[in-house]
Amino acid sequence: MKKIKSGIYGLNELLDGGINENSTTVVIGSSGAGKTTFATQFIRRGLEGGQEGIFVSLDENKEQIIREAVEMGWSEILEYLDKELLVFIDASGREFSTFIKKELPAFVSDWGGSRARIAIDPLTPVMWSTKDPYEQRDLISFMLKEMRKVGTVLSTLEEHGGTGDLSGTETIIPMYLADCVIHLRYIPLEGGVSRTMKIVKCRSSRHSELSHPYYIMKGLGLVVEKGDFEKGTTDKIPQEMKKKLLEKKSDIPPQVFSRLEKALDELKDVDFKDMKASNLIESILNEYSGE
Ligand SMILES: Nc1ncnc2c1ncn2[C@@H]1O[C@H](COP(=O)(O)OP(=O)(O)OP(=O)(O)O)[C@@H](O)[C@H]1O
Numbered sequence: 089m090k091k092i093k094s095g096i097y098g099l100n101e102l103l104d105g106g107i108n109e110n111s112t113t114v115v116i117g118s119s120g121a122g123k124t125t126f127a128t129q130f131i132r133r134g135l136e137g138g139q140e141g142i143f144v145s146l147d148e149n150k151e152q153i154i155r156e157a158v159e160m161g162w163s164e165i166l167e168y169l170d171k172e173l174l175v176f177i178d179a180s181g182r183e184f185s186t187f188i189k190k191e192l193p194a195f196v197s198d199w200g201g202s203r204a205r206i207a208i209d210p211l212t213p214v215m216w217s218t219k220d221p222y223e224q225r226d227l228i229s230f231m232l233k234e235m236r237k238v239g240t241v242l243s244t245l246e247e248h249g250g251t252g253d254l255s256g257t258e259t260i261i262p263m264y265l266a267d268c269v270i271h272l273r274y275i276p277l278e279g280g281v282s283r284t285m286k287i288v289k290c291r292s293s294r295h296s297e298l299s300h301p302y303y304i305m306k307g308l309g310l311v312v313e314k315g316d317f318e319k320g321t322t323d324k325i326p327q328e329m330k331k332k333l334l335e336k337k338s339d340i341p342p343q344v345f346s347r348l349e350k351a352l353d354e355l356k357d358v359d360f361k362d363m364k365a366s367n368l369i370e371s372i373l374n375e376y377s378g379e
């Protein structure tokens with residue numbers, strides 16, 4: 089799986105190097121969590137690396153989003169817009185089913201390439217455009233699939249209530265459909281705010297399961313602290329297991345043995361969490377004993 093850099097300092101380490109290319113990511117957060125900033129950083133990082141950007145706004149208008157980006161210190165966005173390397177689609181206030189089923193596919197077939205970065209900010213108005221969960225699912229699924237044809241998709245989703253409960257239909261449907269889900273937990277406190285980021289799921293990628301403090305800083309945008317997530321690259325445990333299994337090679341069918349070796353080469357210490365490697369070896373040997 090090819091990885092692309094997220095544009096958020098500190099996040100790539102938590103995602104085994106970055107976001108999978110041509111995947112779909114949903115960033116969930118309440119108002120003020122930093123969703124639009126996240127989406128802008130993702131697009132901006134692509135532009136820096138020579139990728140094109142498509143910003144689909146379903147809520148705020150183009151001027152407002154650009155104003156906020158410039159205010160953040162990212163005025164080069166204006167040059168990218170001028171050169172048409174960044175394309176802005178303002179769908180705020182539109183009839184979403186026509187927009188998604190007709191206009192987007194026309195846009196996609198005109199586009200040509202498949203290496204752009206697409207930000208959709210936020211998906212929530214599409215969820216609100218109909219009460220029927222089947223139609224909601226159909227619209228979101230169709231939209232994500234279409235946009236994925238032209239590149240890597242990142243969409244945001246509003247979280248209401250602020251309790252951190254992601255089990256409502258409004259969040260569940262987009263979460264199921266996305267490959268990767270990132271939750272920005274934002275709690276306004278007296279005299280400050282608390283911001284923590286958690287990767288809820290990420291298909292086809294190893295990822296941190298911890299909560300990470302993040303900050304929003306002028307000029308840098310969202311910045312994540314990787315904290316204790318340090319074990320990402322070491323592989324002492326699986327290599328040690330390989331040695332132990334080698335001693336028992338004759339107890340394991342040969343084709344299974346080579347598959348196990350291969351699997352262990354792909355694992356890192358972080359994958360083992362609190363699991364005891366010695367117990368796992370025992371279970372493996374038990375599985376094939378007597379064969
Ligand atoms: N220029 C800036 N300098 C410093 N901090 C900023 C700047 N712009 C935004 N922020 C911080 O980012 C926060 C909001 O970010 P953003 O607009 O991305 O949130 P959001 O999740 O998209 O909110 P909403 O749901 O209301 O659209 C602000 O409340 C502020 O704390």
Ligand SMILES: [Mg+2]
Pocket residue numbers: 123124125
């Ligand atoms: Mg926003």
